[in-house]
Amino acid sequence: MISKEIFTSILQTYLRGIIILFFAFTINILAGYFKISSWYDLTIKIKDLGFFNAFSQLGIVSIGFLFIIYPLFLGLAVFIAIKYI
Numbered sequence: 001m002i003s004k005e006i007f008t009s010i011l012q013t014y015l016r017g018i019i020i021l022f023f024a025f026t027i028n029i030l031a032g033y034f035k036i037s038s039w040y041d042l043t044i045k046i047k048d049l050g051f052f053n054a055f056s057q058l059g060i061v062s063i064g065f066l067f068i069i070y071p072l073f074l075g076l077a078v079f080i081a082i083k084y085i
Helices: 004-033 039-049 051-056 060-084
Strands: none
């Protein structure tokens, strides 16, 4: 039988993961709505076109989203998860 502390730690980790997953899911839905490339879209392009060709086809908005907005919001999700769970 696991101790209460271990169970609590596992539950906290799970709930934090759910928060991060929710943020990532929401961000990807918004990216699709605004026709901005997501990481999934980029990986498909890399597979089909190669690394450099895939990146060369990204617009400035998609690059900003992938390297600034997306990490910023995932970082916010981690902050919220740690602070409140």
